Amino acid sequence: MILVTGASGKTGRRVIDRLTAEGRDFRAVGRSSEPPFEWERPETWPAVLEGARVAYIVHPELAAPGAAEVIAEFAAVAGSAGVERLVLLSGRGESGAEVSERAVRESGLAWTVVRASWFAQNFTEGLLHPAPGGGVFALPAGEVREPVVDAEDIADVVTAALTDPRHEGRLYDVTGSRLLAFAEMADEISRAAGRPVHYAAISPDAFRELLTPHVGPAGAEMYVQLCAEVFDGRNEKAGEGVREALGREPRDFTAFCRDAAATGVWSW
Numbered sequence: 001m002i003l004v005t006g007a008s009g010k011t012g013r014r015v016i017d018r019l020t021a022e023g024r025d026f027r028a029v030g031r032s033s034e035p036p037f038e039w040e041r042p043e044t045w046p047a048v049l050e051g052a053r054v055a056y057i058v059h060p061e062l063a064a065p066g067a068a069e070v071i072a073e074f075a076a077v078a079g080s081a082g083v084e085r086l087v088l089l090s091g092r093g094e095s096g097a098e099v100s101e102r103a104v105r106e107s108g109l110a111w112t113v114v115r116a117s118w119f120a121q122n123f124t125e126g127l128l129h130p131a132p133g134g135g136v137f138a139l140p141a142g143e144v145r146e147p148v149v150d151a152e153d154i155a156d157v158v159t160a161a162l163t164d165p166r167h168e169g170r171l172y173d174v175t176g177s178r179l180l181a182f183a184e185m186a187d188e189i190s191r192a193a194g195r196p197v198h199y200a201a202i203s204p205d206a207f208r209e210l211l212t213p214h215v216g217p218a219g220a221e222m223y224v225q226l227c228a229e230v231f232d233g234r235n236e237k238a239g240e241g242v243r244e245a246l247g248r249e250p251r252d253f254t255a256f257c258r259d260a261a262a263t264g265v266w267s268w
């Protein structure tokens with residue numbers, strides 16, 4: 001049985017679609033599942049782990065203080081409960097995420113790390129939606145170029161890792177194949193949506209001010225630090241994870257934009 005945490009999220013939902021299509025036995029959990037699962041409440045862990053042999057680990061924010069310790073503790077509890085293999089969703093170029101990766105790799109269980117770049121779905125389901133609806137989205141990312149990845153590709157890699165032991169011991173650098181500046185992503189979204197969308201390259205201070213009402217001062221500071229790290233140029237290189245894990249090319253951002261526009265998500 002496969003345990004899927006973060007089951008309602010951008011990758012978890014897509015992984016569940018695939019496991020369902022393949023007729024796999026899985027348990028999808030989050031804070032409102034039955035039984036519920038909460039990272040902050042270890043007393044919720046044994047019930048969701050019962051009978052699981054493989055687990056997909058999605059922490060809501062690996063950059064958060066204490067995330068790596070929680071993941072190390074979860075891996076230990078999972079091992080005691082009979083889990084044999086862990087698949088961790090990680091973030092590319094994030095020093096905090098690397099500590100969590102280490103916790104999983106040193107857990108004594110079989111592991112796969114899926115280290116992903118910036119998700120295209122941030123524009124449709126995440127951080128920046130419905131911001132493009134206002135015609136502008138803002139990030140402290142300057143002119144940096146990012147190999148934006150489609151969560152459909154992440155879900156394909158994760159599902160392969162959950163269901164096939166050949167992916168054990170692999171760290172997959174999962175990105176799209178093209179480097180795009182955020183202004184170029186805005187152009188692509190504009191073309192697909194048929195309405196102008198602009199990228200505003202704002203300062204870290206302006207970003208902190210923008211986020212604070214939504215996530216509080218500590219959360220805002222965490223995201224400012226995270227952006228300073230991942231948008232400093234270190235990720236300006238496409239990874240080989242999709243090709244290595246699946247033997248095919250990553251999905252392109254243009255196709256993502258076309259499909260997203262067709263769903264009406266940008267029909268503001």
Ligand SMILES: NC(=O)c1ccc[n+]([C@@H]2O[C@H](COP(=O)([O-])OP(=O)(O)OC[C@H]3O[C@@H](n4cnc5c(N)ncnc54)[C@H](OP(=O)(O)O)[C@@H]3O)[C@@H](O)[C@H]2O)c1
Binds near residue numbers: 119
């Ligand atoms: N977005 C990006 O560009 C990007 C890039 C690289 C890596 N990442 C990593 O991706 C991860 C997020 O994955 P995602 O985008 O698939 O998920 P997501 O869409 O952010 O959704 C978060 C999931 O976690 C669950 N959740 C939230 N708080 C929880 C808690 N306290 N206890 C238990 N479950 C909780 C939510 O379900 P409920 O609300 O139902 O509990 C939801 O299913 C993060 O670790 C992030 O660092 C993101």
